[in-house]
Amino acid sequence: MRIIGEKIITFIKKETVLVIATILAVISAFFIKPNIGYMDYIDWRVLGILLSLMIVMAGLQKNGLFDQIGMWLLKKTKNTAQLTGVLVFLCFFSSMFITNDVALLTFVPFALLTLQKCRQERLVVLVFVLQTIAANLGSMLTPIGNPQNLYLYNLAEMGLGEFLRIMLPYTALSGILLLLCIFVLSARKQKISLEECNFSGEMTAESWKKSVVYLVLFAASLLVVARILPFYIVLALVVLVVFFMDRKVLGQVDYCLLLTFISFFVFTGNMGSIPAVQDGLQNLVGGRELGIGILVSQVISNVPAALLLSGFTTDYRKLLLGVNIGGLGTLIASMASLISYKIYARNYNRTKRIYLFWFMVANLLFLAVLALVAFGWG
Numbered sequence: 001m002r003i004i005g006e007k008i009i010t011f012i013k014k015e016t017v018l019v020i021a022t023i024l025a026v027i028s029a030f031f032i033k034p035n036i037g038y039m040d041y042i043d044w045r046v047l048g049i050l051l052s053l054m055i056v057m058a059g060l061q062k063n064g065l066f067d068q069i070g071m072w073l074l075k076k077t078k079n080t081a082q083l084t085g086v087l088v089f090l091c092f093f094s095s096m097f098i099t100n101d102v103a104l105l106t107f108v109p110f111a112l113l114t115l116q117k118c119r120q121e122r123l124v125v126l127v128f129v130l131q132t133i134a135a136n137l138g139s140m141l142t143p144i145g146n147p148q149n150l151y152l153y154n155l156a157e158m159g160l161g162e163f164l165r166i167m168l169p170y171t172a173l174s175g176i177l178l179l180l181c182i183f184v185l186s187a188r189k190q191k192i193s194l195e196e197c198n199f200s201g202e203m204t205a206e207s208w209k210k211s212v213v214y215l216v217l218f219a220a221s222l223l224v225v226a227r228i229l230p231f232y233i234v235l236a237l238v239v240l241v242v243f244f245m246d247r248k249v250l251g252q253v254d255y256c257l258l259l260t261f262i263s264f265f266v267f268t269g270n271m272g273s274i275p276a277v278q279d280g281l282q283n284l285v286g287g288r289e290l291g292i293g294i295l296v297s298q299v300i301s302n303v304p305a306a307l308l309l310s311g312f313t314t315d316y317r318k319l320l321l322g323v324n325i326g327g328l329g330t331l332i333a334s335m336a337s338l339i340s341y342k343i344y345a346r347n348y349n350r351t352k353r354i355y356l357f358w359f360m361v362a363n364l365l366f367l368a369v370l371a372l373v374a375f376g377w378g
Contacts, residue, residue: 015256017304017335021263028270041269046154047258048231052221052238053144057102058252059214059242063207066094066106080120081186084127087111088178091131092138100139100146100327100336101254107131108340112347124348125355126185129362130178132340136327137174137366140167143225146336147257148306148323150225156316160226166317169377170325170370177366210246217241257303264304268311281312289315290374293322294329294367301335302327321374328367331359 012019060066070090077083087107095103111127139145143153143163153163203211217238223229242249271277285292289309296305302323309319327334331341341359345352 015260017301018256018260018263020300021260021267021304025263025266025270028267032270032273038266038269041265042262043151043154043265045231046151047261048235049144049150049154049221049224050147050261051253051258052217052224052231052235053099054253054257055238055242055249056214056218056221057098059246059249060098060211060218061102061106062246062249062252063211063214064203065207065211065214066098066102067110068203069094070107070110074114079189079191080123081182081189083114083118083120084123084130084186085179085182087114087127088130088134088182089175092134092175092178095135095139096142096145099144100135100334101339103135103139104132104336104339108343112343120190124344125351125358128340128344128355129359130181132337132359133328133362133366134174134178135336136334137171137178137324140174140324141171142167144222146324146327146334147261147303149320151261151303152306152310152316152320152323153225155310156320158316166320167324170321170374173370173373174366177369181362213241213245260304261307264307268308272311278312285309285312286315289313289318290322290325293319294326294371297323297326297333298329299332301332303335325367325370325374328363328370330363331356333363 070086073086073090074083077086087110090107090110091100091103094107098106108128108131111131112124115121115124115127136146139149141164143149143158143160149163217234220229220234220237224231224234239250271281293302293305293309296309300308305326306319306323309323310316313319327336331337337359341352341355344355348355
């Protein structure tokens with residue numbers, strides 16, 4: 001019993017958002033009894049696209065393609081300022097296409113290894129903090145950059161051009177702010193030579209072949225996002241190809257994220273079926289989507305915030321900005337931020353408070369600038 005209890009506690013700590021979403025869904029079921037209408041709450045297209053992308057990204061990560069790209073870029077660096085820039089902007093640009101979670105899972109450990117080999121561990125806090133901010137802000141630009149973008153892009157039935165017009169100014173500003181931070185904080189740059197760093201993990205011929213297949217599947221998934229191909233055909237193709245080619249990848253997918261989506265779909269669907277609740281929340285959120293999106297994200301993170309608030313507004317564009325900018329701030333404002341924190345704490349547990357301090361300082365500064373611009377622009 002003790003072992004079972006410990007496993008339950010570990011699961012709750014690891015999947016807190018899923019547990020909260022499930023509890024809310026169960027509570028809401030007391031007000032709206034379970035029925036076949038629950039199926040209409042769920043956006044199956046979003047779940048299908050999300051699952052396809054997660055499988056493909058897990059496969060590309062497993063076969064080392066992202067590491068190869070990173071090592072190729074690092075060979076061109078000459079000093080610590082360039083090194084910091086490459087490591088940070090790897091997260092910024094890659095997150096636009098492989099999601100903020102995958103960017104951090106790939107390039108934060110890669111950065112740690114690089115800094116250790118180059119005897120530049122003094123830069124770990126700076127690089128980790130800026131990588132986290134870069135991944136969360138770079139992912140704003142595209143519908144596939146993060147789950148809330150994919151969901152709101154589909155819900156609002158936006159065109160890709162319209163989505164880019166909304167998010168490009170804020171993404172460009174974020175990139176400029178990151179460059180300024182690197183320039184200022186790397187004033188005392190030192191010369192380094194990465195040629196002596198012997199990085200292991202060269203891709204085999206088989207890994208390259210698999211990566212090509214995954215890239216083809218990724219292209220097919222993008223065609224689904226662009227509403228050219230039906231999601232169920234591409235999802236079936238992805239699952240079948242990966243099952244026969246690289247089936248272990250299917251076990252590396254974050255299925256809890258899908259369950260979290262389903263739970264929030266049920267909760268918001270049930271709440272929207274109660275007239276008094278619907279009217280109350282619409283009055284609260286209506287016209288305040290940007291501010292409410294930022295504030296709610298600080299407490300429950302931006303993906304659940306998007307799912308929760310979208311049921312009570314039709315101004316999805318302001319909500320899109322709110323939950324993306326709201327990914328800055330607290331450690332849980334974007335659950336992706338926990339990835340870099342856990343990696344840092346596992347390797348430098350004694351100084352994790354220092355990391356948290358600078359994480360909060362940097363995040364609040366970026367949040368303040370982007371929020372002021374968003375409110376001013378709006």
